[in-house]
Each structure stands twice: as structure tokens, then as C-alpha cells.
Amino acid sequence: EAGVAQSPRYKIIEKRQSVAFWCNPISGHATLYWYQQILGQGPKLLIQFQNNGVVDDSQLPKDRFSAERLKGVDSTLKIQPAKLEDSAVYLCASSWLGHEQYFGPGTRLTVT
Amino acid sequence: GIQVEQSPPDLILQEGANSTLRCNFSDSVNNLQWFHQNPWGQLINLFYIPSGTKQNGRLSATTVATERYSLLYISSSQTTDSGVYFCAVERDDYKLSFGAGTTVTVRA
Numbered sequence: 001e002a003g004v005a006q007s008p009r010y011k012i013i014e015k016r017q018s019v020a021f022w023c024n025p026i027s028g029h030a031t032l033y034w035y036q037q038i039l040g041q042g043p044k045l046l047i048q049f050q051n052n053g054v055v056d057d058s059q060l061p062k063d064r065f066s067a068e069r070l071k072g073v074d075s076t077l078k079i080q081p082a083k084l085e086d087s088a089v090y091l092c093a094s095s096w097l098g099h100e101q102y103f104g105p106g107t108r109l110t111v112t
Numbered sequence: 113g114i115q116v117e118q119s120p121p122d123l124i125l126q127e128g129a130n131s132t133l134r135c136n137f138s139d140s141v142n143n144l145q146w147f148h149q150n151p152w153g154q155l156i157n158l159f160y161i162p163s164g165t166k167q168n169g170r171l172s173a174t175t176v177a178t179e180r181y182s183l184l185y186i187s188s189s190q191t192t193d194s195g196v197y198f199c200a201v202e203r204d205d206y207k208l209s210f211g212a213g214t215t216v217t218v219r220a
Contacts, residue, residue, distance in 0.1 A: 031206065042116075042198055042210030043155075056207065089153055098206055100145060103155040 002026065004104035006092050012110045018080035021107045025073070025094030031055075032069055033101065034077050035091040043091055049075065050097060082111045114139045118199055118211035125189045125218045133184040133214045135199030143202040144175050146184050149213070150195050158184070158197075189218045 005024040013019050025032050030051050035043035046065065048055040051072040060067065064083070069075040079086055089108050095101040115138035125131055135144070146158040159166050159173040161182065166173055170189075175182040186193055196215050200208040 033207070035208075040212075042200070042212055043208075044210070045207050048207060056205065091155065093208075098142070098202075100143075100157065100160040101208055102157060103147075106153050106155075108153065 004092055004094055004102055006090075006104035006107055008107055009105060010108050010110075012112065013082055015084055015111050016081040018078065019082055019109065020076050020078045021090050021092075021109075023075045023077070023092030023104060025075075025092070026102055029094035029096060029102075030072070031095050031097045032075050033093040033095075034067055034075070035093065035103075037089040037091055037106070039088070046077070079109075082109075084111050087111045114141070114201060114203060114209050116199060116201055116209055116211040118197075118214050120214060121212065123214055123216045125186075125193075125216065127189060127191060127218055127220050129189050129218075130185070130187045131189065131216070133186070133197055133199075133216075135182045135184070135211055137180050137182075137199075137201050139180070139203070141177065141180075141201040141203055144182050145200045145202070145208065146173055146182070147198045147200065148193075148195050149198060155198070186216070189216075191218045191220055194218045 032049045034046045037043040047057045049069040067077045089106040092104045093101045143162045147155045163177045196213040200210045
């Protein structure tokens with residue numbers, strides 16, 4: 001069974017530029033999550049989808065971050081414009097609702 | 113929100129040693145997961161353990177939900193066990209809240 005896929009693995013951009021991350025969950029998993037992990041900390045949830053609907057985006061900085069999950073499968077997370085403090089690893093996870101979450105390899109973003 | 117505290121924050125082991133990592137949480141939870149984050153940043157699932165005891169090779173975990181803590185045991189540690197170990201809890205909202213992690217270094 002294929003795991004959660006993410007791309008790109010690494011991205012370096014300048015502040016005020018935009019960037020997008022892509023996630024493909026495990027086949028059949030209806031629930032998809034995006035987490036932000038700042039160096040030295042545990043991951044923190046940004047947004048949760050159930051199929052193609054948003055369940056919780058209360059921790060998403062909506063003035064610069066946006067996310068969508070078209071057709072209830074793949075998802076993209078976008079940052080526009082990026083700030084220095086957005087430097088982090090962005091992790092995508094998927095699960096059956098209420099069951100074990102599985103994480104992708106992450107995208108390491110550096111904003112200079 | 114729920115508080116998740118992990119201890120110790122750092123652990124240095126000699127290869128072959130045993131160790132115990134602890135996770136305390138401030139409120140009742142539906143589920144608890146332990147992860148190992150390898151040097152490349154990948155979170156590897158270790159245990160999905162809302163209560164009771166599970167074992168997988170040299171690793172085992174125990175969660176005592178009524179007392180709001182979980183323990184992860186590493187026996188006969190190997191250098192490949194190095195990395196950061198995270199505890200994460202899930203409540204009725206199906207979201208994981210992570211602790212700050214325990215950084216384990218195993219020396220040959």
C-alpha cells in the first residue's frame with residue numbers, strides 16, 4: 001500500500017513570494033490534515049478536511065494561507081505572500097476518520 | 113486546549129541500554145499515537161494505543177488512560193533508534209495534539 005505522497009520535498013523562496021505544496025493521501029482515506037512543524041517543536045495542525053469539505057481551519061492564518069482538496073483526494077496548501085516565520089516543515093497526513101493518522105515525508109520550506 | 117508534556121526532553125544512551133519515555137496529558141483522550149521522527153524528518157508510526165500495552169520488537173508502549181499518561185519503552189537500543197520521539201493525543205475532534213518530543217541519541 002502506497003503511503004502519503006508530498007511534493008516538493010524542499011523549497012527555498014524569498015519573503016513575499018508565493019509557494020504551493022501538494023499532497024496525495026493514502027487511497028481511500030477520507031480525512032486529510034496539513035500540519036506545520038517549526039524546528040524544535042512538535043507538529044501543529046493547520047487544517048483538516050473530510051472528503052472535500054473543511055472540518056477545521058481555525059489555526060490557518062487565512063490572510064496568507066489557503067488550502068483546497070478538490071474531488072476529495074489530492075490537496076494543495078498555498079502561502080502568499082510568505083514571511084520569514086513561515087520557514088518550517090509542512091506535513092500532510094491522512095486517515096479514516098477517528099483512526100490512526102499516517103504522515104507523508106513533508107516539505108521543508110525556507111524563506112529568506 | 114489539551115496539554116501534552118513529554119519527558120525527558122533529551123536522552124543519551126549507550127548502545128544496548130534500555131530506556132523509558134513518558135507522555136502526560138491534561139485531559140481525557142480518545143486515542144494516542146507514538147511516532148519516531150527520523151533524521152530526514154519522516155514521522156514513522158510506532159504505536160496506536162488509546163489504552164493497554166502493545167509490543168513491537170524491541171519497542172513497547174503502555175497507556176493508562178485513567179491516569180492520563182503513556183510510556184514508551186526502548187530495549188537494547190541501537191544507533192538506528194536515534195531521533196525524536198513524539199507522543200500525540202486525539203480527542204473528539206479527531207485532531208492530533210503533539211508534545212514537544214524527546215530527542216534520543218544512541219551512541220555506539
